[in-house]
Amino acid sequence: MARKRFDDSSCSVARALNEVGDWWSLLIVLQAMYGTRRFVDFQQELGIARNILVDRLCRLVDNQVLRKVDVGEHGSRFEYRLTDKGRDLFPVVIALRQWGDRYNPCPDGPPLDLRDRRTGQPVRQLEVQDADGNPLTVRDVFVSEESLDDQQNPA
Amino acid sequence: MARKRFDDSSCSVARALNEVGDWWSLLIVLQAMYGTRRFVDFQQELGIARNILVDRLCRLVDNQVLRKVDVGEHGSRFEYRLTDKGRDLFPVVIALRQWGDRYNPCPDGPPLDLRDRRTGQPVRQLEVQDADGNPLTVRDVFVSEESLDDQQNPA
DNA sequence: CCATAAGGTTGCGTTACGAAACCATATTAA
DNA sequence: TTAATATGGTTTCGTAACGCAACCTTATGG
Numbered sequence: 001m002a003r004k005r006f007d008d009s010s011c012s013v014a015r016a017l018n019e020v021g022d023w024w025s026l027l028i029v030l031q032a033m034y035g036t037r038r039f040v041d042f043q044q045e046l047g048i049a050r051n052i053l054v055d056r057l058c059r060l061v062d063n064q065v066l067r068k069v070d071v072g073e074h075g076s077r078f079e080y081r082l083t084d085k086g087r088d089l090f091p092v093v094i095a096l097r098q099w100g101d102r103y104n105p106c107p108d109g110p111p112l113d114l115r116d117r118r119t120g121q122p123v124r125q126l127e128v129q130d131a132d133g134n135p136l137t138v139r140d141v142f143v144s145e146e147s148l149d150d151q152q153n154p155a
Numbered sequence: 156m157a158r159k160r161f162d163d164s165s166c167s168v169a170r171a172l173n174e175v176g177d178w179w180s181l182l183i184v185l186q187a188m189y190g191t192r193r194f195v196d197f198q199q200e201l202g203i204a205r206n207i208l209v210d211r212l213c214r215l216v217d218n219q220v221l222r223k224v225d226v227g228e229h230g231s232r233f234e235y236r237l238t239d240k241g242r243d244l245f246p247v248v249i250a251l252r253q254w255g256d257r258y259n260p261c262p263d264g265p266p267l268d269l270r271d272r273r274t275g276q277p278v279r280q281l282e283v284q285d286a287d288g289n290p291l292t293v294r295d296v297f298v299s300e301e302s303l304d305d306q307q308n309p310a
Numbered sequence: 311c312c313a314t315a316a317g318g319t320t321g322c323g324t325t326a327c328g329a330a331a332c333c334a335t336a337t338t339a340a
Numbered sequence: 341t342t343a344a345t346a347t348g349g350t351t352t353c354g355t356a357a358c359g360c361a362a363c364c365t366t367a368t369g370g
Contacts, residue, residue, distance in 0.1 A: 004178065004202070004328075012255030012266055013185055013248060019259070021178055023159065023358090030168055033293050039317055047159070049359045054318060064258075077316065077367080082293070085258050090293050091281045092254060093168060095246040100167030103219075103240050104174070111167055114296045121286040123296060126246045131276040133288075138188050138237070138245050141269045141278060159359075178327090194348055204328045209349065232336085232347065312370090319364070326357070333350070340343080 019063045020089065024048055024056050026096070029065060029082070029089050037079040065089070095126050174218045175244065179203055179211050181251070184220060184237070184244050192234040220244070250281050 006014035020026050027046055036042055043053050057080055060066040065086040069079045094114070101111040114123040128136045161169035175181050182201055191197055198208055212235055215221040220241040224234045249269070256266040269278040283291045 010261055010264065010267075011182075011185075012259065012261060013252045014182060014255075015259045015261075016251040016255030017178065017181060021176075021181070023172065023176055026172060026176070027166075027169060030166075034298075040315080043317095049361095050318070051320085051360090052358065055357095072367095087293050088254055088257065091283055092247065092250040094283050095250045095281075096171040097168045099243055099247060100169075100171030102243065104167065104170045106165055106167060106170075109165065113299055115299065116285040116291060117295050117297050119285060119287075123291060124284045124286060124288070126250075126281060126283065128246055128249050128281065129279045130271040130274060131279055132274075133279070136271060136278060138242050140272050142272050143189075144268055144270065195346080198348095204330095205349070206329095206351085207327065210326095314367100314369080316367080317365090320362085322360090324358080324360105327355085329353095331351080331353105334348090336345100336347080338343105338345075340341100 019059075019065065020092075022056075024052065025060060025065075026089070026093065028053075028056055028060065029086055030093055032066065032080065032082045032086065033090070033093065037081060039078065039080070042080070060086070091126065094123065098126055174214075174220065175247075177211075179207060180215060180220075181244070181248065183208075183211055183215060184241055185248055187221065187235065187237045187241065188245070188248065192236060194233065194235070197235070215241070246281065249278065253281055 006018040009015055009018075020029065024046070028042060028048075031042055031045055036045060039053070039057070042048070042057070043050055046053075048056075057066065057068075061068050061080070063085075064083055066080045067083050069081055070077060071079050097112075097114075105111060115121060116123065128141075130136050130140075161173040164170055164173070175184065179201070183197060183203075186197055186200055191200060194208070194212070197203070197212070198205055201208075203211075212221065212223075216223050216235070218240075219238055221235045222238050224236055225232060226234050252267075252269075260266060270276060271278065283296075285291050285295075
């Protein structure tokens with residue numbers, strides 16, 4: 001009856017989804033990338049229930065996506081900051097954003113555009129590339145046979 | 156009381172997660188990328204409950220990530236195939252896979268390695284790049300102020 | 311000494327998920 | 341012609357997760 005989990009799945013996508021594959025975790029990470037650090041700010045900016053937020057923050061801390069820092073200043077006591085592991089979700093978030101912008105454009109107003117702080121230029125469209133930098137589609141890739149065997153039963 | 160949904164959120168990440176942000180959808184898309192097309196095959200390869208699979212396949216079809224094709228051949232009657240929209244989740248899946256491989260390496264055996272069908276070379280590590288192809292981190296980007304305003308309340 | 315804020319915890323009702331059983335249609339096998 | 345089997349579901353039911361609101365505890369501020 002327990003919700004299926006994939007901790008020990010041989011599929012790295014399944015293992016990744018096990019950590020950030022629920023409704024809220026990636027949005028929390030996204031907010032953290034925007035600079036949000038405090039409990040109340042996550043709660044208000046995301047509109048998430050407090051008990052769920054507690055649960056998600058703990059899990060993200062357990063999984064070392066965030067770390068909880070004790071800052072003993074005026075009422076505000078803790079901050080949740082991205083770790084390197086959390087920051088490395090950047091491509092995942094960007095890939096989702098670009099896909100969302102392309103296929104579910106915002107009904108009102110233009111899509112949020114990310115720009116390079118240094119040059120002011122927009123961020124390039126993410127693409128899967130071969131060793132020489134040429135774009136690859138799903139059909140252009142294959143999986144080496146021996147690793148594919150392990151892959152057939154993620155659950 | 157209803158699970159929160161983000162259909163009309165101004166955040167494209169939230170809208171994307173609304174379509175593929177649950178435990179199963181991305182894994183179904185991944186299986187489809189491996190070539191799986193039939194109901195029973197999804198069911199057996201993923202180990203997903205049948206009623207949940209029905210629900211997810213319908214939602215993915217509704218969202219035009221998959222399309223349901225009637226192939227009237229021996230018992231097997233329908234196929235679920237990726238649309239262009241579905242195939243364009245490739246970077247998302249690859250980003251998740253690379254993140255999973257990096258931070259949660261498979262306990263037994265090497266990570267599944269994807270290779271370019273043409274050259275046999277491994278797929279390059281995904282990265283967010285500026286207009287000139289230089290890598291960008293979270294700290295290197297900013298959001299134009301006007302679009303950021305809409306972004307603050309995804310829920 | 312009271313108000314306010316941060317960061318939770320608890321209780322409760324609703325919804326989603328998972329497992330197994332059941333079902334309808336179509337093909338094959340005897 | 342009947343039985344077995346496969347596909348693609350639907351139904352039932354128990355458990356787990358979610359959402360909301362109320363409450364609690366430990367600061368700080370006035």
